[in-house]
Amino acid sequence: MAQPRPATSLPFTLTPPYCWEKSLYALVKPVVTPRFALSCTTKLLDHLGEIAKNNDLHIQSHISETKAEVNLVHELFPDYKSYTDVYLKHNLLTNKALQRHAGRPQGPEA
């Protein structure tokens, strides 16, 4: 069975003071950006969700762009009800999240 191939290793650990708290960067806000579910392991998704939640950050990602992508997400994340569920269970689908290119939502995702 194919395995998710993370685009990056586990990210850094955030420790205060954060760069965005300095007045010099008042107009710049960080956004947690997993490329899409297939580029992340569940461990990485957990870590990114924790960073977003613990720091009240916005999130952006991509979801359900093609039928092939949706099918592969179902194959690689069999314990989740849907593509949306993958992000939801990792705290990456919040009122501060933007999911782009959702061209193939299915079931409850539609």
Ligand SMILES: [Zn+2]
């Ligand atoms: Zn996209």
